Amino acid sequence: MNKSIELKCLCGGKLIKEEVIIEKWIKDKLIVIKNVPALVCEVCGEKYYDAKTSLKLDDYFYNEKPDGIIKVPVFRYKESIEEAEGMESGTEQF
Numbered sequence: 001m002n003k004s005i006e007l008k009c010l011c012g013g014k015l016i017k018e019e020v021i022i023e024k025w026i027k028d029k030l031i032v033i034k035n036v037p038a039l040v041c042e043v044c045g046e047k048y049y050d051a052k053t054s055l056k057l058d059d060y061f062y063n064e065k066p067d068g069i070i071k072v073p074v075f076r077y078k079e080s081i082e083e084a085e086g087m088e089s090g091t092e093q094f
């Protein structure tokens with residue numbers, strides 16, 4: 001049963017089946033979901049989820065009890081925007 005339909009990202013990159021971690025802010029709460037099945041673009045890193053997974057994710061975001069709580073360090077970026085270099089030199093993508 002090897003369905004080899006090659007799925008492509010909008011950018012043209014190949015999509016690879018992977019388990020990913022999703023982080024999402026809901027109001028002032030950060031929610032993390034691990035081991036989410038997704039198709040990830042080899043080139044740009046865009047993640048795609050099937051319809052069933054998307055619905056299930058909503059359950060986790062709004063209804064499910066968490067399996068654990070983690071503490072995360074929080075920083076406030078203090079430098080003003082004028083001090084930031086032009087976007088051309090060394091733009092970093094997170």
Ligand SMILES: [Zn+2]
Nearest residue numbers: 009011041044
């Ligand atoms: Zn892509």
